[in-house]
Amino acid sequence: MNAVLKPSPAGGDMLSVDHIDTFYGESQVLFDVSLKVGPGEVVALLGPNGAGKTTTLRSILGLTAPAKGSISFDAQDITRMPTHEIAQAGMGWVPDDRRIFPTLTVARNLSIARKTTRFRKWSEKECFEIFSALEYLMHRECENLSGGEMQMVAISRALLGSPGLVLFDEPSQGLAPKVVQDVMKTITRLKSEGIAVLVVEQNVQSALQVADRAYVMNLGKIVHEGPAAQLRDDAGLRRQLLGV
Numbered sequence: 001m002n003a004v005l006k007p008s009p010a011g012g013d014m015l016s017v018d019h020i021d022t023f024y025g026e027s028q029v030l031f032d033v034s035l036k037v038g039p040g041e042v043v044a045l046l047g048p049n050g051a052g053k054t055t056t057l058r059s060i061l062g063l064t065a066p067a068k069g070s071i072s073f074d075a076q077d078i079t080r081m082p083t084h085e086i087a088q089a090g091m092g093w094v095p096d097d098r099r100i101f102p103t104l105t106v107a108r109n110l111s112i113a114r115k116t117t118r119f120r121k122w123s124e125k126e127c128f129e130i131f132s133a134l135e136y137l138m139h140r141e142c143e144n145l146s147g148g149e150m151q152m153v154a155i156s157r158a159l160l161g162s163p164g165l166v167l168f169d170e171p172s173q174g175l176a177p178k179v180v181q182d183v184m185k186t187i188t189r190l191k192s193e194g195i196a197v198l199v200v201e202q203n204v205q206s207a208l209q210v211a212d213r214a215y216v217m218n219l220g221k222i223v224h225e226g227p228a229a230q231l232r233d234d235a236g237l238r239r240q241l242l243g244v
């Protein structure tokens with residue numbers, strides 16, 4: 001583990017979501033959702049389309065604050081903290097639509113993401129070690145990149161923000177199987193560096209390969225929680241909860 005990484009906060013959780021209810025206008029989308037991610041732990045959040053997975057990430061990031069319940073990150077209450085302060089505290093995000101500035105170069109997209117937190121600092125050189133193609137793309141405009149290349153930029157951008165936790169929203173969406181494997185390897189690499197990960201996936205098999213624990217959501221509620229190995233090994237349970 002990197003020397004820059006200080007010991008985990010008392011109580012042990014990097015992220016703790018406790019009994020949150022979240023609404024879009026009048027419509028309630030999350031019902032009493034609770035989940036935890038330990039330091040250096042990879043946790044999968046699974047479930048069908050519309051279950052509330054993205055809304056859970058949006059609640060954690062302060063983009064759609066919960067009406068009830070609380071969220072703590074790295075021993076700080078972040079329930080009503082503005083998104084930029086949550087990011088400054090060391091929360092990284094790889095959004096489902098990647099949100100890269102299309103008319104800027106890769107280099108520019110990466111340089112504006114750089115920040116210092118209490119967690120390990122990452123260099124561009126280390127990102128090139130993970131994604132060897134990235135170095136050769138630095139002067140390209142992002143709108144000309146393939147889906148897989150954009151995902152490399154999105155993940156590198158999260159790393160350059162010195163995260164203690166990275167939230168991934170369907171990182172394998174739209175990517176070729178080989179690129180999906182690269183993304184999953186990167187998640188394992190982050191874990192080996194002591195970074196905690198919460199990964200939302202429709203690609204159940206890939207997520208369960210890399211996760212330590214898994215939650216399943218349906219209709220805005222957590223309907224299952226357990227070791228990832230349990231869902232990986234128990235085809236009956238997997239079919240019952242996820243239909244795969």
Ligand SMILES: Nc1ncnc2c1ncn2[C@@H]1O[C@H](COP(=O)(O)OP(=O)(O)O)[C@@H](O)[C@H]1O
Pocket residue numbers: 024027029047048049050051052053054055056
């Ligand atoms: N901006 C929004 N306004 C209103 N309803 C929304 C909005 N975004 C998502 N929803 C609804 O919230 C529910 C959960 O959506 P979402 O969190 O995106 O699910 P998932 O990521 O699991 O597919 C769905 O019924 C969806 O239609």
Ligand SMILES: [Mg+2]
Pocket residue numbers: 053054055096
């Ligand atoms: Mg979603």
